[in-house]
Amino acid sequence: MLQGALAGLAAGGLYAVLAVCLTLMSRLVRVVNFAQSATGMFGCYVAVFLSVDLGLPMWLATVAGIVLGGLLSALLGWIVSTWLAEADTGTRSAVTVAVLLLLISLSFILFGNKPQPFHPILDGPAVTVGGVVISQVTVVTVALAVLVAVASRIVLSRTPAGVQLRALSERPTTAELLGIPAKRLSVAVWAVTGVVSTLVISIVAPSQSNDATSLAMLVVPAAAAALLGGFRRLDLAVAGGLGLGLIQGAAAQVDGLSVVRYFLPFAVIVALLLWSQRKEVWDAAR
Amino acid sequence: MRLAERGIPFVVAIVAIAVGYGLSAGLDGYFVYLGMSAVVAGISLLGLGVVTGSAGMISLCQLTFGAVGAWTVSALNEAQAPGGFLTWLVLGGLAAGVVGVLVGLPALRLRGINLAVVTLGLAAAADLALVQLQFPGVSAGISVERPEAFSDDRSYFQLAVVVLVLCCLAVYFLRRGRWGSAWQAVAFSERGTAAAGTSVRTSKLTAFAVSATLGGISGGLLTGQVGIAFPASFTAIQSLALYVLAIMSGAHLIDMAVFGAVLWVGVPELLKRWGIPQDWGFVVFGVLGVQALASGGNLGTTVRQVWYRRSKKEPAKLDLAAKTADIESKAPGPPVLTVRGLSVSFGHVAALSSVDISVPEHGVLGVIGPNGAGKSTLVDAISGFLPNAEGAVELGGRPLTGSPSNRARAGLRRTFQQDRVPPGLTVGAYLKFLARRRLTADEIGDALDFFGCPAARTPLSQVDVGARRLVEVVGHLLARPRVLLLDEPAAGLPHEEHVAFGERLRQVPARFGVSVLLIEHDLDLVRSVCDTITVLDFGRVLASGPQAEVLADPAVLKAYMGETEML
Numbered sequence: 001m002l003q004g005a006l007a008g009l010a011a012g013g014l015y016a017v018l019a020v021c022l023t024l025m026s027r028l029v030r031v032v033n034f035a036q037s038a039t040g041m042f043g044c045y046v047a048v049f050l051s052v053d054l055g056l057p058m059w060l061a062t063v064a065g066i067v068l069g070g071l072l073s074a075l076l077g078w079i080v081s082t083w084l085a086e087a088d089t090g091t092r093s094a095v096t097v098a099v100l101l102l103l104i105s106l107s108f109i110l111f112g113n114k115p116q117p118f119h120p121i122l123d124g125p126a127v128t129v130g131g132v133v134i135s136q137v138t139v140v141t142v143a144l145a146v147l148v149a150v151a152s153r154i155v156l157s158r159t160p161a162g163v164q165l166r167a168l169s170e171r172p173t174t175a176e177l178l179g180i181p182a183k184r185l186s187v188a189v190w191a192v193t194g195v196v197s198t199l200v201i202s203i204v205a206p207s208q209s210n211d212a213t214s215l216a217m218l219v220v221p222a223a224a225a226a227l228l229g230g231f232r233r234l235d236l237a238v239a240g241g242l243g244l245g246l247i248q249g250a251a252a253q254v255d256g257l258s259v260v261r262y263f264l265p266f267a268v269i270v271a272l273l274l275w276s277q278r279k280e281v282w283d284a285a286r
Numbered sequence: 287m288r289l290a291e292r293g294i295p296f297v298v299a300i301v302a303i304a305v306g307y308g309l310s311a312g313l314d315g316y317f318v319y320l321g322m323s324a325v326v327a328g329i330s331l332l333g334l335g336v337v338t339g340s341a342g343m344i345s346l347c348q349l350t351f352g353a354v355g356a357w358t359v360s361a362l363n364e365a366q367a368p369g370g371f372l373t374w375l376v377l378g379g380l381a382a383g384v385v386g387v388l389v390g391l392p393a394l395r396l397r398g399i400n401l402a403v404v405t406l407g408l409a410a411a412a413d414l415a416l417v418q419l420q421f422p423g424v425s426a427g428i429s430v431e432r433p434e435a436f437s438d439d440r441s442y443f444q445l446a447v448v449v450l451v452l453c454c455l456a457v458y459f460l461r462r463g464r465w466g467s468a469w470q471a472v473a474f475s476e477r478g479t480a481a482a483g484t485s486v487r488t489s490k491l492t493a494f495a496v497s498a499t500l501g502g503i504s505g506g507l508l509t510g511q512v513g514i515a516f517p518a519s520f521t522a523i524q525s526l527a528l529y530v531l532a533i534m535s536g537a538h539l540i541d542m543a544v545f546g547a548v549l550w551v552g553v554p555e556l557l558k559r560w561g562i563p564q565d566w567g568f569v570v571f572g573v574l575g576v577q578a579l580a581s582g583g584n585l586g587t588t589v590r591q592v593w594y595r596r597s598k599k600e601p602a603k604l605d606l607a608a609k610t611a612d613i614e615s616k617a618p619g620p621p622v623l624t625v626r627g628l629s630v631s632f633g634h635v636a637a638l639s640s641v642d643i644s645v646p647e648h649g650v651l652g653v654i655g656p657n658g659a660g661k662s663t664l665v666d667a668i669s670g671f672l673p674n675a676e677g678a679v680e681l682g683g684r685p686l687t688g689s690p691s692n693r694a695r696a697g698l699r700r701t702f703q704q705d706r707v708p709p710g711l712t713v714g715a716y717l718k719f720l721a722r723r724r725l726t727a728d729e730i731g732d733a734l735d736f737f738g739c740p741a742a743r744t745p746l747s748q749v750d751v752g753a754r755r756l757v758e759v760v761g762h763l764l765a766r767p768r769v770l771l772l773d774e775p776a777a778g779l780p781h782e783e784h785v786a787f788g789e790r791l792r793q794v795p796a797r798f799g800v801s802v803l804l805i806e807h808d809l810d811l812v813r814s815v816c817d818t819i820t821v822l823d824f825g826r827v828l829a830s831g832p833q834a835e836v837l838a839d840p841a842v843l844k845a846y847m848g849e850t851e852m853l
Contacts (some may be wrong), residue, residue, distance in 0.1 A: 032399050032402070032403065034402070034406065074385035079576065083580035083581070084579070084580060087397060087582075090342070090343075090344060090399050090402075091579055091582075092343055093344070093399045093402060094402075094533065094579050095573075095576055095579045095580065096527060097344065097346065097402070097526060097530065097575075098530045098571075098572045098573075098575030098576045098579065099572065101424075101523065101526040101530055101568055101571065101572045101575070102525060102569055102572025102573060102576075103572075104526075104566075104568075104570070105523070105565040105566070105567075105569045105572065106569055108563075108565040109563050109565045109566060109569070137391075148663075155570055166329055189525060213413075213521075213522070213523060217406075217410040217413075217522065219406070219409045220406055220407045223403045223407070224407065227403065245475045249342070258418065259415050259418055259419060262410075262414040262415045262418075263411040263415065264408075265407055265411070266408050266410075266411045267409035268700065269403055269404055269407045270389075270392045270404065270441075272399055273392040273404065274392045281744055
């Protein structure tokens with residue numbers, strides 16, 4: 001059971017990183033990005049294509065994939081902040097649903113709908129404690145999750161760009177009147193989260209079920225984790241991701257639970273929504 | 287006239303069934319099969335149109351509801367349950383509706399895109415689970431029996447068309463009824479919906495349940511079409527595509543749902559014929575979906591707009607020129623609404639501190655004060671939108687507590703300073719929605735004429751903003767509340783019309799039996815309408831009493847007009 005839970009931790013780190021990205025996006029650019037993991041998936045697939053079919057060195061292909069993921073995300077961000085600058089979160093997020101569909105279908109066309117021949121970037125155990133193996137992937141993803149969360153926190157609270165971003169997210173009109181370059185900053189946020197999610201998916205994908213749909217649907221457990229922090233708190237998003245990974249890993253060990261396991265992220269989402277529903281929330285401030 | 291209007295949908299339905307019969311007889315067998323798939327998709331899209339188009343939510347698991355319907359039909363078929371296919375089909379729809387309610391319940395109270403997250407979660411989970419579990423009877427190879435009379439493809443297609451037409455009729459009438467108005471209202475403004483005494487949660491839940499039910503029926507119908515249901519027909523990606531197709535085509539319009547279904551089947555078919563991978567179909571949907579969202583329109587509304595522009599309709603305006611018949615005004619009676627010690631604070635800012643106010647029966651109380659005095663906060667607090675407000679509110683001697691919709695039903699109505707009138711409804715439908723009771727056409731016509739509002743048939747999208755807000759006032763008056771709180775009702779009107787509006791407002795207690803609390807900046811209007819006035823300044827009551835006394839009070843003059851200016 002413990003081994004199983006720890007095996008789930010690699011996935012947990014992945015959820016946590018994606019949850020941090022979702023939280024940042026929701027806070028800073030008012031969007032729940034359903035294409036978050038799909039962009040990462042697409043970047044990774046291109047990387048695999050570049051290394052396997054074109055014979056590029058692994059590291060170069062991976063970097064190219066990550067850059068592409070960032071660019072894709074930036075392009076989407078540019079579309080949203082150009083045409084939907086004043087739209088509500090719902091409409092902005094609906095665009096990402098369409099993009100999710102587009103990316104999955106496009107990857108089916110370009111790469112087929114089978115899992116990809118990934119070369120693992122990291123392989124093998126990192127440490128063995130009391131007979132329980134912890135893989136390198138686990139260590140790196142969990143560290144990455146914490147690192148991304150802490151870094152975002154520092155950037156947001158200590159740097160001028162971070163302060164501008166917070167101003168933009170809390171009082172968009174006032175911020176723009178102060179001369180804060182709204183569009184440039186928003187696109188930058190999109191690009192950074194695109195890079196981060198492609199990076200983490202590149203690390204974890206080789207050891208996961210890595211067909212296009214599974215990778216694109218990673219946004220579901222990530223959203224469950226982000227919901228724990230109410231799409232606002234980064235620390236809770238990380239904790240949620242790691243926790244969800246651990247539980248899923250442990251549940252995978254129990255035979256009778258295999259179908260239930262699929263519904264775990266969904267159940268977490270429902271439970272968290274029920275909890276956060278205690279208070280009444282209105283659609284507009286007045 | 288009314289009879290003819292009611293008959294039109296049925297005539298269209300009969301024509302549609304006849305067309306379906308013609309197609310089933312005239313088309314090639316292969317096309318009949320494709321036609322069945324289109325009908326199945328059409329029912330699904332119709333459901334999505336209700337939840338995404340009418341009620342403005344994101345639902346990403348329409349085919350999961352289809353799977354619930356398919357599952358129910360397969361299980362009942364395997365068990366050889368009594369009733370036969372058509373009964374199972376209905377049961378499948380109901381089962382999906384129940385699942386919809388259960389799934390929707392946690393997501394719907396909160397605003398935002400929680401429903402999208404929940405439904406995507408469900409779709410992803412169901413996708414994996416279905417592959418593992420398979421549908422009942424599949425492993426034994428038991429295929430679902432079509433009803434005897436509809437066993438071959440052509441007649442099953444006819445049956446499917448009839449089911450589609452029945453679903454369309456159901457959606458048509460639901461959308462014209464209370465539920466439909468509530469869906470439109472909740473999509474535009476939750477606050478506006480609650481202020482009309484309609485529960486926001488119930489409205490969203492009914493939309494989601496209707497949508498899920500239609501999804502279930504569609505899934506059941508598909509099972510009858512293919513015989514054995516496979517998980518590949520109900521994947522999460524197809525649900526996503528169906529959603530994108532719904533927003534792109536504008537599936538809340540029934541004709542567009544049907545047209546969307548034709549695209550759903552036609553685009554992949556064409557790609558197949560041209561030898562292009564069928565996945566390009568979803569790529570195209572994705573691109574068009576982004577385009578539709580970014581431009582804020584869809585196929586259906588674009589086509590209709592072009593149509594309207596051709597018929598060159600000017601926005602409907604108010605007409606307050608006519609003289610109103612005099613009516614004997616009633617003397618104000620004892621207080622009907624009393625507010626004692628009302629305090630509201632936002633963080634450290636006290637917006638209202640122990641405010642006392644009373645509205646006399648058959649009277650019009652004016653509440654005036656400079657900007658930021660707390661007038662709108664007062665209305666919000668009395669009508670229940672600020673649950674943290676302290677103090678007591680009594681309506682007709684009874685404490686008034688609870689949610690805004692409860693208070694509205696108890697007889698306290700309010701209007702908003704902002705435009706919260708759903709543009710998707712006609713004036714008449716909106717009035718019926720606000721009134722929450724049966725209205726005769728005469729009643730509606732008289733009330734609209736009295737305030738010079740456009741006719742009941744006019745779509746609200748064709749009414750200018752000032753007139754829209756008066757339609758809102760009329761609707762709340764027709765609800766016959768004890769008290770109506772008006773938050774700057776004349777703000778959208780040209781100044782010349784303020785006087786004419788004031789004359790009418792003065793007659794409201796006698797004409798409609800409603801007492802009024804009026805917040806207004808225009809002192810001429812207040813002077814002409816209000817017998818008693820309360821002045822707020824910095825969240826406190828500065829003065830209160832008969833009009834002449836209050837307006838002559840030096841403290842009021844100082845606060846409201848500045849020291850140098852005189853009234």
